[in-house]
Amino acid sequence: MSSLRRPSLPVRAAVHLGVYLVAATMLAPFLWMLLTSLKTDQEAAQAPTLGNLLPAVWQWRNYPRAVEAADLHLYYANSTVVAVVTTVLAVAHNALAGFAFAKMRFAGRRVLFWMTLATMMLPMQCFFIFAYLISRWLGFIDNWQALIVPFLASGFGVFYMRQAVSAVPDALLEAGRIDGMDDWDLFWTIVRPMAWPAITALAIFSFMNSWNNFFWPLIVIDSIGEKTLPLAVADLASGQYMQSWPETMAAATILILPLIVIFFFCQRAFVRGVALTGIKE
Amino acid sequence: MAGRQTRSAYFFVVFPLGILLVFTLVPTVVGLGLSFFQWNGDGPPSFVGFRNFQALFRDAKFWPALRNTMVYGLVSVPPAVLLAFLLAVAVHARWFRGKALVRTLFFMPTIISVVAIGFVWRWLLDDQAGLLNYGLRLVGVDDPPNWLQDGYWPFFWIIVISVWQKVGFCLVLYLAALAGINETLYEAAEVDGASRVAVLRHITWPQAAPMTAFLMVTGVISALMVFDLVYVVTGSTAGSISESDYTNVLNLFIFRQFGYSRFGYASAIGVVIFLLTVVATAAQLGLFAERGGKGAAR
Structure with a gap:
């Protein structure tokens, strides 16, 4: 108004x-x-x-106390490795696939892209059972592969990167080809810098999802040592009564701290990253 | 499309699409099929036709879980969307001071782990030392309920927390939608001397309708699959899921059956949730399309 x-x-x-x-x-x-x-x-x-x-x-x-009581430093390390590896690889995969769908011609492109879009609509949470069984057959259960591999691509990520890469002018890519660049060079020297805002937004979104992921780790992780931070912190409050409220609150603060810090340093990208989910789900 | 036919394209898409195929597409298709089998994961599944569904409809735990899931979907989403719309209209106004600050504050619950959110609310709602009950005793309510234990109160609070948690996300998306509304519409309304309420009703709300439809549809879909919040607020653990009929939801119910390795039965519950999301989406899209059609005719 x-x-x-x-x-x-x-x-x-x-x-x-x-x-x-x-x-x-x-x-x-x-x-x-x-x-x-x-x-x-x-x-x-x-x-x-x-x-x-x-x-x-x-x-x-209370902070060292909480860390010691629940070995939070171990889970912090687990969560960090999982979130960082997932983010870097997932963004790379989604960006490359987005580049292919936006700027390359290949047989089956339309069908494959529709398949990608279809996965965006499928409710993973209702049908996680067979995904669990596949992970079990692949020997992923109870280790980092289970937490990382299923998230190395997302229908939404591919779709979003395709939209972003579409904005790169074809003339630039043609000029690059005339200069003798192959598709990798084109991606690295032209597409990557031009799509960088979209890439950072997607990275932040992936990191947040991985760090906060709760349902899937709960399913695929059984042994204590392989847990991620949200699972470990949730265990602190199992049952109806907390041992010590200050200690529990310290653990919760430790859990949310990285995202709060990242949020305050890259707020704009963060808001954009979450506004992205507007197209998702 | 300047691209040439190129083989590296396949190299770029094969791994991402492989992941989507193996971990999303195949599990969904197989999950639909598994609901007609009895299977514990070892050996071949045995075909049982509709017996999983018959057993499900006779399961005393199913109906409360179904009812709670539907109530949660219907009651938690519209208030969050409506509140976000009103807030967005206020924050979007040119005279509003501190847009960035407000957006930051509203954003907090969106980025924070549900585990932490569940904890802090359990602390606020604690029977003895919680801030809420302290406040209630202060104003003379001598025997406030134990919010996390008594009857439907935990479920009530799960809905409140969910509204609180969703508002910020909806607000950010509404702000983007409001920024996209054509200024000339407002100018025309001003020339016509339209009242503020009339502008809100006849310009802002209809212009933001696609966003409202989007937030409602996606909000209800994710609400029908709610798990984390209920799990944390009821103090469940992987070993002992709260199965109280007051708070049980379908996804918690699946998780429980999954724990017993009843994969066929659990898939049947998955199919029920899936059908619910399809019906809810179709109903809402129909509703919004009808409204949109009438709006255009007017």
């Missing part, structure tokens, strides 16, 4: 107040989580008052 005349000051103030109130509820639970993670168990259990809102002594050692 940008071109409509401005409403009166009280109306504008009320709208701002309303929006910011709702916005505050998005942040408040996480602030409360952070504060709780820095209190003693007794403090956390006390009724909250203005006086004890902040910890009397900031209990930073």
